[in-house]
Amino acid sequence: MLDSDSFGIDTMSALRELTGDPSSRSILPRAPKNPPSYSTREFKSFEAACYKSLYPTTSPEQFRDRLASILEKLGFPYFSLTALNPHPRVLFHNLPDATCSAYEQGNYDQVDYAVSYANSARHPILRSRIEDYMSVAPVQTGEMVRNQDLSILYKSHGFYEFYLIPVVTGRERFLFSLTSQDIAPDFLKKLSKHPEAIQLVAEISVSFGQRKFPKLFRPHEREGKIKLHRQPLAVIHTMTEKDLTIQQFAHSQDRSVHTINQHLASVRKALKVKTNHGAVYQAIREGLIPCPCQECTGQREVKDSRG
Incomplete structure (x- = not known):
């Protein structure tokens, strides 16, 4: 297996360019600008319903369950929200315990290209687009092999596709991820129906969550205590x-x-x-x-x- 110390940087440069590839626009829904500028009555009603559902929540668990309920109505029963600064840490998720345990035991958070992509990009991307790049890359690094193993792990649990949405607020970065146990064509069909609503939920989950649960979203600000992953x-x-x-x-x-x-x-x-x-x-x-x-x-x- 070939390896290159500088290849990690080139890899991420290439991944950032994926969403700018004109050939991908026909299959990858684009995100609206922040904040969403849609003014249709239907979209405004959906936005109001999201805030009405999340506002009364008093615990992270309740907040997670309300988010899951909103997303399930859009056709996506599983999601996760990961804070990326100063190190990746999952804030909310409703993925199966077996999937999460396998991810943690494999220490995949240290090599996951989905995390690396969200750390340097702003546009949503399908995980399969990252997998496509890895399959044709001229050089295979150890990290690429680990990501290929991660893809196999996900598929063994029934998850064939993920929609990855980077969310940036000030200096903070987050990764909002959606998935379902659908084959790729069905997954893409669901995305094409509600791309603006999905982006809105991702942004609300971060902006609203930061105000509701500041200690959860910014643990490194607690009492000046040193936090190292x-x-x-x-x-x-x-x-x-x-x-x-x-x-x-x-x-x-x-x-x-x-x-x-x-x-x-x-x-x-x-x-x-x-x-x-x-x-x-x-x-x-x-x-x-x-x-x-x-x-x-x-x-x-x-x-x-x-x-």
């Missing part, structure tokens, strides 16, 4: 413990340098430092990772032997 922390821990360069670590994990740099950037941001060396020092100081020096290691071993 497991994977970026594991990256900096292993690199420090084994004294590896970025290139060496990426090669040992069959990951691209671009991906490892993204993890390190999230660590620097969380620790409010500008360099990787500063991040290591601050992570040790905050007790997030153990100090790798021989003196500290020896002290830990003595302590552990004493119980």
Whole structure:
């Protein structure tokens, strides 16, 4: 298998161009501008009904169930809303537990091109469009293989297509995803009926959810406590413990340098430092990772032997 450290960047550039491909417009419904400018009575009635349904909610679970009810009337029984900053985290979903467990156990959130696409684009896209690109790419990276495995996982659970909607509010980015256990032609037929309504629900879920549940949508603002996702922390821990360069670590994990740099950037941001060396020092100081020096290691071993 061929690999390239810089291919991750080229891959995402190509994925961003997918929605601009004129040949895709006949099968991929386009999103309206933010906010929707539709003035038909039917659309306004639907918008009012969404707010009327969501306004009384008092818990995230109730909010999720009301969203699910709205989307089911449009023909989409399953959805998820994922916050992308400072790391991917699912806010709401009603996908089967078995599907979510398999996704989490496979750590697919670290390589999922749907997440990468939503982090850098604004137009909706079908997941099959990403899969089409991967199938004809001249170079197959480890991340591409993992995404192909993810597609197989979804299909094994009966999900053959996803409609991915990036939502941007200020500096925050979110991914709203719709799916159903339909074959692709039926899925596209449903999309073509209600593209504006679907986009509206995606935007309402974020804007309204931020006001209703600010702590859920912005956990990194709580009490100034340092929040670091497991994977970026594991990256900096292993690199420090084994004294590896970025290139060496990426090669040992069959990951691209671009991906490892993204993890390190999230660590620097969380620790409010500008360099990787500063991040290591601050992570040790905050007790997030153990100090790798021989003196500290020896002290830990003595302590552990004493119980």
